[in-house]
Amino acid sequence: MISEVLNLTKGAAWPALAHHLWQSTACLGLAVLLTSALRRNRAYIRYWVWLAASAKFLLPFSALVYLGERLGWRLTPVSSPLIYWFLEESSAGASSMVPALPPALQGAGAPILPLVFTGIWLLGAVCVLARWRSEWRRSRMVVREAVLLRTGSEWDALQRCRCLTSMSRSVELAISRSAIEPGVFGILRPTIILPEAILRRLTVEQLEAILSHELAHIRRRDNLLAAMHLSVEAVFWFHPLLWWVRTRLLVERERACDEAVLQSGRDPQAYAEAILVVCRFCLAAPAACVAGVTNADIRHRVERIMSNTIGEGLNLARRAMLTATAAVTLLAPIVIGLLTAPHSRAQLLAADASILPAFSFATIKPSGPETRLKVDFGPGGRLVISHATLRFLMKIAYDVGDNQILGGPKWLESRRFDLEAKPVPALGGDPRNMTEDERRAMHEQVRLRLQRLLSDRFHLRVRTEAKEMPIFALVAAKSGAKLRESQSAGQPEMKSGHGQYTGMRVSLEQFARFLSEGQTGRPVVDMTDLKGVFDIHLQWSPDPGQSLSALDATNATPPPADSGGVTIFTALQQQLGLKLEGRKSPSDCLFVVSADLPSEN
Incomplete structure (x- = not known):
């Protein structure tokens, strides 16, 4: 997709980029409808719907159509004029949606216009990446200054937490003197970092709830998935809905971890009190690439935790709805590619x-x-x-x-x-x-x-x-x-x-x-x-x-x-x-x- 944007300097990618953007925006609209229908279900389901809508920006439908065309070389060609006419009419309708440059911009000065647009895009992408790198460096400094827990009074206190017995050996615990909130740092080798002062403010039961929350982030690979969405934002920074999708991902991610903590049998009151203690202690929000505890709407989170609200599982009808939606979204372009596989015009009877x-x-x-x-x-x-x-x-x-x-x-x-x-x-x-x-x-x-x-x-x-x-x-x-x-x-x-x-x-x-x-x-x-x-x-x-x-x-x-x-x-x-x-x-x-x-x- 980046190469298509860069090819704008040659004027070749305008229609492809326009098609990709409106198709991806349509998928965002579909995600809105699906998450609305699934509002009473588990948060992790809605999280994956939003994540799939974000990932669509990295997968042009044209790539799936191309895959279908390659497969279509080995299958029976289209023999129905009705099917072919429908595909051609659909293609023409989509082409009419591609914005054309105004006639005034198609004159002698037109060749410079794609260069200007490409320069603006590059500037925006660099700014987004620079901000991300700044947050990442700040996180790396916290990790380097933190002390890994192997022995000591803090380690003895943590050993009393039952959730640590199920923790993977690849996950490390560290103590930081900074006034940060507890969080998971790193993708390949995640590290749970706890502020030293917070340990004295939490009871063992509250500490167990906080650690259960962070372990849920690790099991779900939330840092990796957050980095994926940030890469989408870096490429398509000019799309305003992507920044809104980021907030939806954050809200559903924290709700999913809250539900995982409550499902593990933790006391809702102790968990809610632990979150409030962390909020009072921490002043700065964590970086976007760090899975913490206090992200998302605190008031609504505490209310849901105190009411021990856990979303419903998917029944057969909703499973069928999600499966059908995913199948149509992914398979429809491939089927079109199969039906219009090479020499489709010559294959028309x-x-x-x-x-x-x-x-x-x-x-x-x-x-x-x-x-x-x-x-x-x-x-x-x-x-x-x-x-x-x-x-x-x-x-x-x-x-x-x-x-x-x-x-x-x-x-x-x-x-x-x-x-x-x-x-x-x-x-x-x-x-x-x-x-x-x-x-x-x-x-x-x-x-x-x-x-x-x-x-x-x-x-x-x-x-x-x-x-x-x-x-x-x-x-x-x-x-x-x-x-x-x-x-x-x-x-x-x-x-x-x-x-x-x-x-x-x-x-x-x-x-x-x-x-x-x-x-x-x-x-x-x-x-x-x-x-x-x-x-x-x-x-x-x-x-x-x-x-x-x-x-x-x-x-x-x-x-x-x-x-x-x-x-x-x-x-x-x-x-x-x-x-x-x-x-x-x-x-x-x-x-x-x-x-x-x-x-x-």
Whole structure:
């Protein structure tokens, strides 16, 4: 998660961070509902609910979705258009919740803005860590000045406490001359430190209650769990609800230990009096990373102790509620990943495409001989395609390569058509002003509508078939890659003409996707292990028989005059130090079951 925040300097993590924050905030809201429903139950149950809500900030749902995708490679692909449409609609709805930068901030001065935000975040994180370190150093000084108890009158007095017989050998007792409250210091090797003066003010029964309270902290690993939440606060210090969650954790933690003391059979009055004695003796509150006795609301704690109030255990219904909530929260992203595992668009069967969303306006007519191939994804999801075969339209609709389309009538790649379609209401603004993720989400929605249009007008029916097929692996050449890492911030920009490509701030995964779109005739997979974004310029002489990709057709220009007959394979090695290696990989192909010439408009 920290790396995502740091990547803001490149403008790549804004949507991911926004999604993560609203999802984690929603989990906090769920924790509020659960703890309210469990208010009569044991405090430790509510404590773990709050702790789970805090830990969610360290576990993005996208990581669980990724896990599901990896598992999904070995499972049956999605074959229901309804499921796929639902997942795409849900994804688009979430994307609309991502805050975009105001247009005024997207101009020439925009690259500095992510740096400013990242600097503010770093400053806040450093301040939180500095405060934590100060408290930790203060605690370490107390531990160093304390004297471990092995012999003496204090040790003899403590030996009369029955709770010490059950204490682990890894737990040590120490006496401090400082006016601190009794507390547990340390995580790996906890030490219970008692102020020397307090021992003379407590009876043996009261001392036993105090030690039982501290031993409860040790058994529950409260110092370790408190450190975990503090790390969440350090990273997400700007989230106000996390500071409120900290108070809830503190209250429920102390209540849980109080209930443990009362369950052990200690006298409630002696325990309440011991807490009041400690409060009168101690002036300063302990550090946030130290589990003490007097934390939380003293008045309400004493009232609960005197009334010997112990929360109820979980009945079967409440156990089922917590189990179901945890399962849905953790498993739902994994299931989504399973259902949308690789090539999900290619796995969509169009046998029942009538349930897919449709364009509000669409025309298809035969293309004239002088028309050039062109594709335009316009503002709001408007789609204009000229001089395209049905095979080419299928490549756009299903986002597949040439060799992933099998079967079909002979005219599939000979008859050419002009298409214009528009959704109402609009799916978004101008793609040129969108982030890469926003642009991709809008294109996915356009593709679904294009699938519906091909089904309605061409009566296109397809099925998916798993097939071992050839691919190209994009790897570094023996001489090494000749890539120039991008020094500018902002969103990726790609332009391509027939035989030339220019990409600014693009990853090699994005570049491999471009090579897959009609440039090589095979899917291209990035296997270079080179991270980061690059400025890439490539020129080659295109194969006259090779169809243009959607990106080529969008910005079609005449081939460069100085390409010198160099193929794209040679150009990659000479100009970029990259090469394409032929390999085989299992993939899902589209088999055309039936297709007819389009009906009249």
